[in-house]
Amino acid sequence: KQEVTQIPAALSVPEGENLVLNCSFTDSAIYNLQWFRQDPGKGLTSLLLIQSSQREQTSGRLNASLDKSSGRSTLYIAASQPGDSATYLCAVRRGGSNYKLTFGKGTLLTVNP
Amino acid sequence: DVKVTQSSRYLVKRTGEKVFLECVQDMDHENMFWYRQDPGLGLRLIYFSYDVKMKEKGDIPEGYSVSREKKERFSLILESASTNQTSMYLCASSAFYEQYFGPGTRLTVT
Numbered sequence: 128k129q130e131v132t133q134i135p136a137a138l139s140v141p142e143g144e145n146l147v148l149n150c151s152f153t154d155s156a157i158y159n160l161q162w163f164r165q166d167p168g169k170g171l172t173s174l175l176l177i178q179s180s181q182r183e184q185t186s187g188r189l190n191a192s193l194d195k196s197s198g199r200s201t202l203y204i205a206a207s208q209p210g211d212s213a214t215y216l217c218a219v220r221r222g223g224s225n226y227k228l229t230f231g232k233g234t235l236l237t238v239n240p
Numbered sequence: 241d242v243k244v245t246q247s248s249r250y251l252v253k254r255t256g257e258k259v260f261l262e263c264v265q266d267m268d269h270e271n272m273f274w275y276r277q278d279p280g281l282g283l284r285l286i287y288f289s290y291d292v293k294m295k296e297k298g299d300i301p302e303g304y305s306v307s308r309e310k311k312e313r314f315s316l317i318l319e320s321a322s323t324n325q326t327s328m329y330l331c332a333s334s335a336f337y338e339q340y341f342g343p344g345t346r347l348t349v350t
Contacts, residue, residue: 161338170244170330171341178337216283218339226271226290227298228339232282 129154131219133231140207141239148202148234150217155195161228162191162202163216171216175202179222207238243267244342246331252348259318261345263331272314273332273339274298274306283330289314321349 130153140146150160159178163171175184175191177200183192190203200217214235218228247262265272273288275298285298287306295306303325307315314333318325326349331342 159337163341168328168344168346170343171332173338173340176338218283226273226334227285227288230283232280 129157129219129221129229131217131229131231133215133217133234135234136232137235137237139237139239142207142209144207144238145203145205146207146236148204148215148236150200150202150231152198152200152219152229154221155198156222157195158220158222160191160193160200161218161220162189162200163218165214165216165233167213174215204236207236209238209240212236212238244331244333244340246329246342246345248345249343250346250348252350253318253321254350255322257318257321257349259321259347259349261316261318261329261331261347263314263316263333263342264312265314265333265340266312267333267335267340268311269333269335269340270311271334272308273334274304274314274316275330275332276300276327277330277344278327286316323349325349 161176162174177184177193188205193200214233216233218230244265274286275283277283289295289308305317329345332339
């Protein structure tokens with residue numbers, strides 16, 4: 128059974144700092160990995176999706192990497208801003224025709240002005 | 241932009257009531273999902289549907305049923321609401337790669 132772990136559970140940084148959020152998964156037979164952002168009491172917003180054949184994806188100040196063989200992904204946020212404060216979740220989709228995602232429990236990020 | 245909408249942001253129901261949560265997507269996606277999210281437990285899949293009238297149980301289907309009569313609409317039904325079904329309910333849809341989520345419904349069962 129796939130398990131997804133996100134470390135740390137919470138992170139507090141000063142504005143302007145570069146930071147890395149970690150995601151690990153136990154079964155490397157994944158189809159893709161997706162990073163989401165969730166603001167308090169809201170739904171999930173998709174940030175980046177990495178296919179299993181890719182090593183990284185970039186969008187603005189965000190860069191996500193994937194090392195499938197070691198079961199790890201990182202989300203790098205450059206020059207953090209208070210507006211980046213949210214919970215960040217990673218989710219993996221199993222290979223094959225199964226569309227189900229397995230989620231980590233998230234990292235709560237606070238960027239202090 | 242993909243849009244997934246849910247019928248209510250907040251809902252308060254009494255124990256034993258039948259509850260309908262509605263989800264609509266506007267991107268002609270084949271796949272739709274219902275999750276619940278609870279502190280410390282994360283997101284858990286309740287049911288998903290890969291086509292009209294087709295459904296498959298997720299990880300925690302007990303106490304729930306679903307209906308998909310039209311491609312754009314996926315309903316979650318609580319046949320007899322119980323207090324342990326108090327939660328945040330999230331709907332999602334996908335074509336093939338990414339899943340897109342709605343804003344969520346915070347359901348309280350008293």
